[in-house]
Structures are given as structure tokens and as C-alpha cells.
Amino acid sequence: MAGRFPMTIRRPVVHALILDMDNTLYDWVAYFVPAVQAMVTVAAKILGVSEQELRGDLQVVHRRHGNTEHPFALLETTTAERCLPGMSRRVRHEHLLPAFTAFNEVRRDRLHLYPGVAATLAAVRAAGCRVVGHTEAKDVNINSRARSLGLDTTLEAIYAPRFVGLPHPLSTDGERKQDTIRARVLPPTARKPNPEIARQISDQLGVPPYRCLYVGDNLSKDVTMAKRAGMLAAWARYGTHHDPHLWRDLVALSHWDPSAVNAVENADAESPQYAPDVVLDAFDELCEHYTFASPAGAVQLEPDCLRAGSVEG
Incomplete structure (x- = not known):
């Protein structure tokens, strides 16, 4: 009888890691x-x-x-x-x-990276994989968090919508304080789960969608967008676990409509149209499921380009 050998499972190869920010890299609810x-x-x-x-x-x-x-x-x-x-x-x-x-x-x-985030991102970057952030938080807010968490030196770029509103109260002559931490500006209409946003991020990186991995805590937004764009998708389930008292107080402060609140609160019970490829209970589990590598012929995002660039939704 022929001998049997253990089957080797080949992990998908990822050339670009695209990360949701809030409740994927850190617990936004627990600090905010x-x-x-x-x-x-x-x-x-x-x-x-x-x-x-x-x-x-x-x-x-x-x-x-x-x-x-x-x-x-x-x-x-x-x-x-x-x-x-x-x-x-x-x-x-x-x-x-x-x-x-x-x-x-x-x-x-209170604002800290989730356990394993810093070490995992360092390993992914060391492998030559591209690493960028993508968020619906306004650029002024996300840039402040990225700087305080040290993500400004880890992420190659952060895609975020520009803040439109009154200038910083300490600015002079009506000028808004500018923060140019590797931000690529998204228009206000570029909202998840529009797959065109994810596709254009992959285009700007010079990495085909099937070699991109999107990681986020929201099934209906992050995962759905990534799968519709032809990307791999990992659901950061750990980012949906919040202190119920803090969550209640957040809802009482938020601009969300009841349907949005209900969708978030029932994320674990959902049967989404687009299921994630992987479910994560800790960020460092990424390295158990994927092989991260350097892409050939990828486009380098220069700092000036990062400040001036935009993605049309």
C-alpha cells in the first residue's frame, strides 16, 4: 500500500496589505x-x-x-x-x-495598538509587502492617531476623506492647520462598500486586486467592498468586541441612524452576502493564513504624490 504523506496547504500570497484603521489596528471605542x-x-x-x-x-x-x-x-x-x-x-x-x-x-x-499589531506589521514590511491604511475617519483625525501610535512610519500611506469644516481654533487668517502624514485624500462620496475605492487603491499601488488583502472589522462594509473588488478579505472579528457600557454611551453620542447601529450590533449573527476568506480573533493570526511578499513592478508612492493624490469614488 502506497505511503501517505501529509498534505501541504499553500497559503495565498499577498503583495499589498490594505488595513481598515479604527477597531482593526486599535480599539477606537475604548479610547474615544x-x-x-x-x-x-x-x-x-x-x-x-x-x-x-x-x-x-x-x-x-x-x-x-x-x-x-x-x-x-x-x-x-x-x-x-x-x-x-x-x-x-x-x-x-x-x-x-x-x-x-x-x-x-x-x-x-488609552489609545494603544492591539497586541501583535506592531510586530506583525514589521514582519509584513520586512517581507517587502506594501502596507497602507484606508478609513472613513477624516484625515485630520486619522493623521493625529497615526502619529501618536507610530503608524506614520509603518504605513506607506493612509487613504482618508478630507475634513471639511471650520478651521482649527488656533489657526490664523482662516487657514486650517495642515497635517501631511502620508495622506491620500478621498472625496466625501468615496464611501465603503464601494468596490471602486478598493480597486483604485490597488491600481495606485500597482498590485492586482487578487494579490491584495483587505483587513477590517465590518462585514457589510470592509469585507463586502474587498470581495466585490476581487480582493482577499480577512474579518477582524476581535474588533467587534466592545464594552457594552462604552458602546451604549457611544451610540448616544453618535450620528449613526438606528439601522447602522443594528448592523454593527448584530455583525456576529449576520450571514453576509460576501463571506470573509479568513476570520481573525487576533491581528497576528494573519501570518498563519497568508504569505506576504514583495510585488514586482509595483508603483512607489512618493510623499508629494501622497499629499496631492485623490481617488474618485
Whole structure:
């Protein structure tokens, strides 16, 4: 009888790793909600109002802008305008500076990469694989997080929509503070799960979609977009596990409609139209499922190009 040999399983070869950011590389909920809570506690004391009233006002601002982390939303609340009448944006910012400081202190203490992210990304980069980020968070927000986490030196580029709104309160002559950390600007209409976004990212990298791996925590957005674009897709299931109390408070602050909240809360129970190729319970499991390698003839993204480039959705 012929001898039997163990079957060798060949792992898919990946030339470009495209990463969702929030709740894929770090726990956004675990830092953002406590940071906002700290800011509200301090601001409510300064303004002489209840925290509940101020949180409700923040949600109104978030819904108006369609952005739960709208920069300096506190300055645009009706409470701040009523309690600090006739003040310029700069003066109002100075008055509420202790509240913004409280937010930044909590962010510094709580914003960390998930275990295994730094080492895994270093190994993927060492193999010559391209590594970029892609997010629906505005460029000013994601650039700040990338810098504080050291991702600005790990990611070749970050694809993100440009923030459109009032300038930084400390800017002069109406100019917005610019942050050019390897950002490639997406138009506001470039929303997940539009597969054209993923395809054009692969085109700009010079890597065919079937050699690209997209990793994200959202089945209906990240995974669906990647699969429709012809990419490999890994679901970061670990990024869907949140403290229920923090999640409840986030929903109360957010601009999300009820259907979006329900989709996120029932992600584990979904039977998605496009199933992920791999389900991850830790980021470093990537190396168990894929072989990362350097692509031949890939396009190098120069810094000037990164700042000026855009992807049409």
C-alpha cells in the first residue's frame, strides 16, 4: 500500500496589505468614549450645565456634520454658544481648554495598538509587502492617531476623506492647520462598500486586486467592498468586541441612524452576502493564513504624490 504523506496547504500570497484603521489596528471605542466623557465632565462644570444636556448637544453637532468625531464639536454646541456669548472661536477654545486637555490626556492613556499589531506589521514590511491604511475617519483625525501610535512610519500611506469644516481654533487668517502624514485624500462620496475605492487603491499601488488583502472589522462594509473588488478579505472579528457600557454611551453620542447601529450590533449573527476568506480573533493570526511578499513592478508612492493624490469614488 502506497505511503501517505501529509498534505501541504499553500497559503495565498499577498503583495499589498490594505488595513481598515479604527477597531482593526486599535480599539477606537475604548479610547474615544472615555475621552469624550472626561471632556464633557470638565466642560459641564465650566459652563455650569448638566453633563446630560451637553452630551445631547454634542450628538446634535455630530448629526449635523455626519461625523461622530467632528473636530472641536464642543465649540459648536448650543450650550457653549449660549453660555459663552459673543466670543470668538479662539477665545471660546481658550475658555474650554481644560476640557480639551482632559480629552487629550485620556486619549494618551488609552489609545494603544492591539497586541501583535506592531510586530506583525514589521514582519509584513520586512517581507517587502506594501502596507497602507484606508478609513472613513477624516484625515485630520486619522493623521493625529497615526502619529501618536507610530503608524506614520509603518504605513506607506493612509487613504482618508478630507475634513471639511471650520478651521482649527488656533489657526490664523482662516487657514486650517495642515497635517501631511502620508495622506491620500478621498472625496466625501468615496464611501465603503464601494468596490471602486478598493480597486483604485490597488491600481495606485500597482498590485492586482487578487494579490491584495483587505483587513477590517465590518462585514457589510470592509469585507463586502474587498470581495466585490476581487480582493482577499480577512474579518477582524476581535474588533467587534466592545464594552457594552462604552458602546451604549457611544451610540448616544453618535450620528449613526438606528439601522447602522443594528448592523454593527448584530455583525456576529449576520450571514453576509460576501463571506470573509479568513476570520481573525487576533491581528497576528494573519501570518498563519497568508504569505506576504514583495510585488514586482509595483508603483512607489512618493510623499508629494501622497499629499496631492485623490481617488474618485
